[in-house]
Amino acid sequence: MKRFSAIAAGRVQRVGFREHVYKETFEKDITGYVKNLDTGKVEIVAEGSEEDLRALANAINIIRYPIAVKSFTIKWQEATGEYTSFEIIRGDIQEEIFERIDYAGTIMHQTLENSELSLKKQDQMLDKQDQMLDKQDRMLDKQDQMLQVGIETKEEIAALRKDTGKYLDDEFKEIKKELTSIKNALARAGIQV
Numbered sequence: 001m002k003r004f005s006a007i008a009a010g011r012v013q014r015v016g017f018r019e020h021v022y023k024e025t026f027e028k029d030i031t032g033y034v035k036n037l038d039t040g041k042v043e044i045v046a047e048g049s050e051e052d053l054r055a056l057a058n059a060i061n062i063i064r065y066p067i068a069v070k071s072f073t074i075k076w077q078e079a080t081g082e083y084t085s086f087e088i089i090r091g092d093i094q095e096e097i098f099e100r101i102d103y104a105g106t107i108m109h110q111t112l113e114n115s116e117l118s119l120k121k122q123d124q125m126l127d128k129q130d131q132m133l134d135k136q137d138r139m140l141d142k143q144d145q146m147l148q149v150g151i152e153t154k155e156e157i158a159a160l161r162k163d164t165g166k167y168l169d170d171e172f173k174e175i176k177k178e179l180t181s182i183k184n185a186l187a188r189a190g191i192q193v
C-alpha cells in the first residue's frame with residue numbers, strides 16, 4: 001500500500017474542491033484527509049493501492065470551473081495505516097459557513113449562465129425549425145403547383161382526344177359516303193365490287 005501527500009494550489013478554496021476530492025475517494029479503499037490550509041492551498045493525504053491513488057491524483061489535479069488547480073506537488077511514501085477512513089477536515093465553523101455561502105453563489109451564477117446558454121440554444125433550434133417549416137411550406141406550394149399542372153395537362157389531353165375523335169368520325173363518315181357513291185356509279189356501269 002502507498003501514501004501520497006499532495007499540495008494543490010490555484011483556485012482551490014471556496015469552490016467545492018474538498019467535496020470533489022472526497023467524492024473521488026468514494027467506494028475506493030482510500031483513507032486519509034483533505035484540508036484547506038491558511039496559505040490558500042489545499043493539503044491532501046491519501047493512502048491506498050498505487051492504482052487507486054494515481055487515479056485519485058489524476059481526478060483532482062484538474063481545471064474545471066469553478067475549480068482551477070494551477071500547481072500540484074505530490075510526494076510518494078509507503079502507507080502508514082494510521083487512518084481508518086477518508087475525511088474532509090473542516091476549520092472554524094464561521095469560516096466554513098462563509099465558504100459555503102461563497103460556493104453557493106458561484107454555483108448559482110454558473111447555473112444561471114448554463115440556463116442562459118441553454119435558452120440561447122433553444123432559440124437557435126426554434127429558429128432552425130422555423131426555417132425548416134418555411135422550406136416545407138415552399139415545397140408543398142411547389143407540389144400543389146405541379147399537381148395543378150398535372151390536372152390541367154390531363155384535361156387538355158381529354159379535350160384533344162374528344163376533338164380528334166369527332167374529326168376522325170366525320171372524316172370516316174365522309175369517306176364512307178364517297179365509297180357508296182363510287183360503288184353505286186360502278187354498279188350503274190355494270191361493275192360489281
Ligand SMILES: CC(=O)OP(=O)(O)O
Nearest residue numbers: 014015016017018103
Ligand atoms: C464550499 C467549500 O467549502 O469549498 P472548498 O472545500 O473548496 O473550500
